Amino acid sequence: MASYNVRYANPADEQRGNGWSQRCPVICNQIAYESFDLVGMQEVLKSQFDDLSNRLSRDYGCIGVGRNDGKTSGEYAPIFYKKDRFILLDSGCFWLSETPDKPSVGWDAKYPRICSWAQLQDRNTGNTLYFLNTHFDHVGKQARKESACMIVKWIRRHSDCGETILVGDFNVDQRSESYRELVKTGFLTDSFEAAPIRMAATGTVNGFDPQRWTGQRIDHVLVTRGIEVLRYGLLTNPYWSVDCAGNREARLPSDHYPVSVYLTIP
Numbered sequence: 001m002a003s004y005n006v007r008y009a010n011p012a013d014e015q016r017g018n019g020w021s022q023r024c025p026v027i028c029n030q031i032a033y034e035s036f037d038l039v040g041m042q043e044v045l046k047s048q049f050d051d052l053s054n055r056l057s058r059d060y061g062c063i064g065v066g067r068n069d070g071k072t073s074g075e076y077a078p079i080f081y082k083k084d085r086f087i088l089l090d091s092g093c094f095w096l097s098e099t100p101d102k103p104s105v106g107w108d109a110k111y112p113r114i115c116s117w118a119q120l121q122d123r124n125t126g127n128t129l130y131f132l133n134t135h136f137d138h139v140g141k142q143a144r145k146e147s148a149c150m151i152v153k154w155i156r157r158h159s160d161c162g163e164t165i166l167v168g169d170f171n172v173d174q175r176s177e178s179y180r181e182l183v184k185t186g187f188l189t190d191s192f193e194a195a196p197i198r199m200a201a202t203g204t205v206n207g208f209d210p211q212r213w214t215g216q217r218i219d220h221v222l223v224t225r226g227i228e229v230l231r232y233g234l235l236t237n238p239y240w241s242v243d244c245a246g247n248r249e250a251r252l253p254s255d256h257y258p259v260s261v262y263l264t265i266p
Contacts, residue, residue: 001036001037001038001039001131001165001167001221001260001261001263002031002034002036002038002039002040002167002235002258002259002260002261003039003040003041003042003133003167003168003169003219003220003221003258003259004027004031004039004040004041004042004254004256004258004259005041005042005043005135005169005219005254005255005256006023006027006041006042006043006044006048006052006253006254006256007020007023007043007254007255007256008043008044008045008048008075009045009047009048013208016208017241017243017249017251018208018251018252018255020047020048020051022241022251023253023254024048024051024052024055025055026239026253027052027253027254028052028055028056030235030253030258031056031060031080032056032059034235034260035059035082036080036082036260037081037082037085037086038079038080038081038082038086038120038131038165039060039079039080039081040077040078040079040080040116040131040132040133040167040168041076041077041078041079041080041133042075042077042133042134042135042168042169043075043135043169044064044075044076044077044078045066045074045075045076046066046072046073046076048076049062049064049076049078052078052080053078053080056080059082059083059084060080060081060082060083061080061081061083061086061088062078062079062080062081063078063079063088063091063116063118064076064077064078064079064093064116065093065114065116067095067103067111067112067113067114068103068112069103070093070102070103074111074112075135076116077093077114077115077116077133077134077135077168078116078133079091079116079117079118079131079133081118081120081131084123085122085123085124086120086121086122086123087120087121087123088118088119088120089119089120089121089128090118090119091116091117091118091119092116092117093114093115093116093117094114094115094117094150094154095112095113095114096109096113096114096115096134096136096137096143096146096147096150096151097109097112097113100150106137106140106143106146106147107140107142107143107146108139108140108141108142108143109137109139109140109143110137110138110139110140111137113134113135113136113137113143113147114134114135115132115133115134115147115150115151115154115168116132116133116134117130117131117132117133117154118130118131119161119162122265125265125266127162127265127266128161128162129162129163129164129165129265130155130158130161130162130163130164130165131164131165131167132151132154132155132164132165132166132167132168133166133167133168134147134151134166134167134168134169134170135168135169135171136148136168136169136170136171136172136178137171138171141177141178144170144171144172144176144177144178145177145178145181147178148170148178148179148181148182149181151166151182152181152182152185152187152188155187155188155224156187159224163223163224163226163227163265163266164223164224165221165222165223165224165227165263165265166182166188166220166221166222166223167219167220167221167222167259168219168220169218169219169256170182170218170219170220171218172218173203173215173216173217173218174190174192174216174217174220179220182220182222183222186225187224187225188222188223188224189222189223189224189225189227189229190220190221190222191220191221191222191223191229191232191261191263192217192220192221192232194223194229195229195230195231195232195261196229196230196231197230197231197232198231198232198233199231199232199233199234200217200232200233200234201213201234201236202214202215202234202236202257203215203216203217203218204216204217204218204219204234204256204257204259205218205219205255205256205257206236206252206254206255206256206257207255208251208252208254208255209252210236210238210250210251210252219256219257219259220259221259221261223263226265226266227263227264227265227266228263228264229261229262229263230262230263230264231261231262232259232260232261232262233259233260233261234257234258234259234260235257235258235260236257238250238251238252239251239252239253
C-alpha cells in the first residue's frame with residue numbers, strides 16, 4: 001500500500017515544467033506498475049480526482065470529498081482500493097476541528113482539514129479493516145496536536161471492527177509533538193520504525209528536486225498492533241522530460257515521494 005501526496009494542480013508549476021497534465025500520467029503509471037492494494041492521496045483537487053479515478057478505474061475503486069464543503073470544493077484526501085482485493089463496506093470523512101461532522105476550520109489551523117476513512121472487507125480472508133487518510137494543517141501547531149488526538153480516539157472507538165491503517169501528510173516530522181501523540185501509547189506503530197527492511201535514503205519531501213536530501217519524514221504510514229510490517233520504502237525514481245529544444249531533464253512526479261509499505265493484515 002502507499003501514501004502519496006500528489007501535489008495540487010498549481011498553475012505556477014506549469015511554468016516550471018511540473019504541471020499536472022505532465023505529471024498525472026506518470027503518477028498513474030507508477031501506481032499501476034506497483035499494483036498497490038491501497039493508496040491514500042493528499043492535495044487532490046476535484047479535477048485531479050476525476051483524472052485519477054478515470055485513469056485508474058479498471059483496477060481501483062475510490063472514495064473522497066472536498067474539504068471545503070464535503071462535496072467537490074477544496075482538496076480531497078481520497079482513498080483508492082483494489083476492487084479485486086477489497087469490498088467497500090462503508091466510507092466517510094470527518095473534519096479535524098471542534099465540529100467534526102460539518103465543514104470547518106479547527107483550532108489555529110489555516111484551512112479546513114479532513115480525515116477520509118473506508119471500511120473494507122478483504123476478499124481473500126473475509127476480514128475487515130479500516131483505512132484512514134488525512135492531511136494535517138501546515139500552520140496550526142495546536143490543530144495538528146488536536147487532530148492527532150482526535151484520530152487516535154476515532155480508531156480506538158472502531159477497534160473492535162478490525163485492524164486500522166492510517167496514512168497521510170502530517171506536515172510534521174518524526175520529532176514533533178503531534179507525531180508523538182500518534183505513537184506514544186504503542187496503539188499505533190510507525191511502519192518506518194517497525195519495518196525490518198527499509199529502502200529510504202532520504203526523507204519524504206523533495207520539492208521537485210531529484211538531488212534534494214532531507215532527514216525529515218512528514219508523510220507517515222501508521223498501523224495498529226495486529227498488522228505486521230514487512231518492508232518500507234520511498235519510490236524516488238525520476239522520469240525524463242523533453243523540452244522544446246529536445247533537451248532531456250530528470251523530473252519527479254510530485255514534490256513528495258510516495259511511501260510504499262508491504263504489510264501482512266490478519
